[in-house]
Amino acid sequence: MPPRIDAAKCNGCGTCDRHCPIDVIELDKGKRLAVVKYPDECWHCGSCRLDCKEGAVEIVFPPRMLLV
Amino acid sequence: MSSLEQYGKVFETDVLVVGGGLAGVNAAIAAAENGAKVTIVDKAAIERSGSMGGGIDHFAAYLETGEQWDTRQAYLAYAGKIARGAVNLRVIDKIYCGELPAAIERLARIGNPLTQPDGTYYRTQSLGQPGPYMINFNGKHLKPRLAKEARRTGCRVLEKVAVTDLLTSDGAVSGVIGFNIRTGEVIVIRAKALVLSTGNTNRLFENPTGLPFNTWQCPADTGAAQSMAFRAGAAVANMEYLRLTVVPKGFSAAGLNALTGMGGKLLNALGEEFMPRYHPAGNKAPRFKLVEGVLFENQSGRGPVFMDCRHLSREDLEHLNRTLGYDKDTLPDFIRQKGVDLSKDLLELMVSEGMQSGPSEVCASGIKIDEECASTLPAVYAAGDCADQTRCCSPTIAGGYAAGKGAAKYAQSVAELRPVDEEQIVNAKERVFAPLKREEGLSHREFEDILRKILWENLGVVRTDGSIRNALSKLDKLEAYKDRLVARNLHELMRVNEAQEMLQVGRLSAVASLHRKETRFGVFHRRVDYPETDDANFCGQIVLQKRQGEVKVTFNPLTYEIPEA
Numbered sequence: 102m103p104p105r106i107d108a109a110k111c112n113g114c115g116t117c118d119r120h121c122p123i124d125v126i127e128l129d130k131g132k133r134l135a136v137v138k139y140p141d142e143c144w145h146c147g148s149c150r151l152d153c154k155e156g157a158v159e160i161v162f163p164p165r166m167l168l169v
Numbered sequence: 170m171s172s173l174e175q176y177g178k179v180f181e182t183d184v185l186v187v188g189g190g191l192a193g194v195n196a197a198i199a200a201a202e203n204g205a206k207v208t209i210v211d212k213a214a215i216e217r218s219g220s221m222g223g224g225i226d227h228f229a230a231y232l233e234t235g236e237q238w239d240t241r242q243a244y245l246a247y248a249g250k251i252a253r254g255a256v257n258l259r260v261i262d263k264i265y266c267g268e269l270p271a272a273i274e275r276l277a278r279i280g281n282p283l284t285q286p287d288g289t290y291y292r293t294q295s296l297g298q299p300g301p302y303m304i305n306f307n308g309k310h311l312k313p314r315l316a317k318e319a320r321r322t323g324c325r326v327l328e329k330v331a332v333t334d335l336l337t338s339d340g341a342v343s344g345v346i347g348f349n350i351r352t353g354e355v356i357v358i359r360a361k362a363l364v365l366s367t368g369n370t371n372r373l374f375e376n377p378t379g380l381p382f383n384t385w386q387c388p389a390d391t392g393a394a395q396s397m398a399f400r401a402g403a404a405v406a407n408m409e410y411l412r413l414t415v416v417p418k419g420f421s422a423a424g425l426n427a428l429t430g431m432g433g434k435l436l437n438a439l440g441e442e443f444m445p446r447y448h449p450a451g452n453k454a455p456r457f458k459l460v461e462g463v464l465f466e467n468q469s470g471r472g473p474v475f476m477d478c479r480h481l482s483r484e485d486l487e488h489l490n491r492t493l494g495y496d497k498d499t500l501p502d503f504i505r506q507k508g509v510d511l512s513k514d515l516l517e518l519m520v521s522e523g524m525q526s527g528p529s530e531v532c533a534s535g536i537k538i539d540e541e542c543a544s545t546l547p548a549v550y551a552a553g554d555c556a557d558q559t560r561c562c563s564p565t566i567a568g569g570y571a572a573g574k575g576a577a578k579y580a581q582s583v584a585e586l587r588p589v590d591e592e593q594i595v596n597a598k599e600r601v602f603a604p605l606k607r608e609e610g611l612s613h614r615e616f617e618d619i620l621r622k623i624l625w626e627n628l629g630v631v632r633t634d635g636s637i638r639n640a641l642s643k644l645d646k647l648e649a650y651k652d653r654l655v656a657r658n659l660h661e662l663m664r665v666n667e668a669q670e671m672l673q674v675g676r677l678s679a680v681a682s683l684h685r686k687e688t689r690f691g692v693f694h695r696r697v698d699y700p701e702t703d704d705a706n707f708c709g710q711i712v713l714q715k716r717q718g719e720v721k722v723t724f725n726p727l728t729y730e731i732p733e734a
């Protein structure tokens with residue numbers, strides 16, 4: 102389920118956590134890494150990707166949405 | 170320490186905006202510009218929260234260019250035609266027409282003009298309009314720009330706070346209570362006046378993809394304002410209407426207007442352009458007619474239904490692809506990942522999940538508002554998709570501003586903050602946090618799934634007196650399970666609260682529907698036991714209000730002469 106965070110690119114800035122309108126993403130402060138905590142609550146608004154300055158967010162639609 | 174601080178963190182303000190979405194940020198800017206101290210509270214961050222946080226692409230407006238359809242009169246006549254029985258022309262004349270020029274100017278001023286780079290307007294026609302009212306624009310960063318302006322005008326912003334209850338004192342609203350969804354801290358905000366703007370109600374009906382958050386409008390909008398205001402005694406109206414739209418198969422994404430506005434055609438499985446059989450405007454018919462067309466083609470064995478853009482010029486296709494991404498940032502990704510190329514392939518469509526959101530683009534459903542955006546509760550204003558007369562981009566921007574102005578004026582007339590009833594705080598805290606203390610019970614997900622199934626089976630596109638009563642009796646039983654809801658953490662606690670708001674809205678919708686013994690707006694209120702539209706008896710609003718614990722139902726007739734300019 103979208104989004105997918107590239108751990109190598111994520112700098113732990115927390116913008117995607119703050120800007121997600123649905124509270125899907127939570128920053129792991131210890132690891133300084135954005136975690137998609139509630140993937141099945143994502144509504145694919147794209148805000149996390151729009152505002153990630155590191156280009157660490159990729160939107161991947163699940164087969165359930167693409168294939169039905 | 171004031172005595173209230175024993176319960177949590179306490180804030181005081183002149184105007185409190187509950188829900189910093191599109192209506193809320195405009196309301197906040199208005200109130201601040203009119204001299205009020207303003208606080209915005211939102212369960213997310215106002216930079217991207219709400220339905221259009223990720224972008225928006227069309228702004229409906231008449232521009233008085235001299236064309237016959239491009240006037241205030243023509244717009245009001247169109248509104249009266251497509252939303253007859255639901256829209257109050259006097260109200261939208263004041264808050265939409267009255268605020269429209271300033272809204273267009275404001276967007277330009279904050280750096281998000283509605284014009285193309287060459288300074289012209291790109292306008293398209295769709296959804297039953299008499300002319301090209303839809304101004305196409307790049308609204309990908311409109312929300313962060315409005316948020317920046319709200320902060321610049323001095324508004325205080327409380328983010329990640331879910332508001333759960335209105336606090337009242339002597340019948341007037343004195344503030345709200347909520348909690349921080351990350352820390353669990355209780356938040357009490359005292360205000361002289363409030364603007365409620367938490368959007369429409371989503372996740373309410375069964376989702377055709379089985380994914381409840383795969384919704385057309387923002388799934389964090391779950392009817393908080395409608396539910397809180399009703400409980401506090403405010404009148405709500407237009408609640409009976411089911412809203413549906415047509416979306417790409419598998420993804421409940423905005424974009425229909427962009428597709429049909431650019432000339433996209435709906436085809437059935439036989440390759441026929443079927444919409445002219447349902448409405449003279451064909452693919453540019455009002456939304457409820459497009460839904461009806463897709464639904465009935467499928468039911469008649471002529472489905473699936475597709476969007477055909479193959480005939481568009483390369484230039485128009487480029488514009489379309491850009492616009493689709495402005496409206497729903499990830500829709501171009503979806504189309505690509507599905508392996509569809511709009512220049513060569515058909516895009517399969519489906520009817521979306523249902524929601525509470527009013528029957529048309531020109532008015533909505535929810536808190537009943539007057540010409541100043543005031544609700545029937547003193548000190549409470551409302552705008553956007555949670556109010557009965559404003560929705561969509563331009564009416565919400567205009568209406569939000571009108572509500573903020575009204576609230577600022579009201580706040581100025583009040584000398585002091587109203588007292589807060591501590592017992593209400595204690596009760597609200599007890600109710601809201603109880604699910605965290607329960608060891609076992611019903612998850613919000615299970616509760617919501619039951620609600621969605623009851624509503625879709627009984628209050629969907631086929632309604633009868635029997636099905637509505639069946640829904641109500643099942644909702645009564647579900648109500649009893651509210652005391653068994655469990656939450657394992659604060660995120661789930663927010664969801665549990667949302668589920669209860671949705672139940673309240675579902676119930677109001679059923680009660681209103683029972684009283685509307687007619688069909689109006691096709692499948693948006695289809696009483697198969699009363700299949701005709703009955704203007705003699707039902708051209709107006711079903712209004713619901715809580716009185717001594719009961720729901721009082723009244724009828725507010727509406728007439729359609731165009732108000733004097």
Ligand SMILES: Cc1cc2nc3c(=O)[nH]c(=O)nc-3n(C[C@H](O)[C@H](O)[C@H](O)COP(=O)(O)OP(=O)(O)OC[C@H]3O[C@@H](n4cnc5c(N)ncnc54)[C@H](O)[C@@H]3O)c2cc1C
Binds near residue numbers: 191221
């Ligand atoms: C993808 C998309 C594209 C769209 N494009 C267009 C378009 O091009 N043209 C058009 O006319 N319309 C469009 N719309 C519709 C338009 O966006 C909405 O009508 C508009 O956003 C409604 O504004 P609102 O302020 O009422 O609700 P929202 O903007 O959704 O804001 C509601 C706010 O309330 C907050 N909230 C909810 N509950 C609580 C609570 N309990 N406590 C605290 N905060 C809460 C939410 O977090 C949110 O910030 C689009 C909608 C979507 C989903």
Ligand code: SF4
Binds near residue numbers: 110111158
């Ligand atoms: S915005 Fe990007 S860099 Fe920042 S936390 Fe999120 S994924 Fe990481």
Ligand code: SF4
Binds near residue numbers: 120143147
């Ligand atoms: S796409 Fe939107 S809802 Fe999904 S995680 Fe990103 S910001 Fe949140």
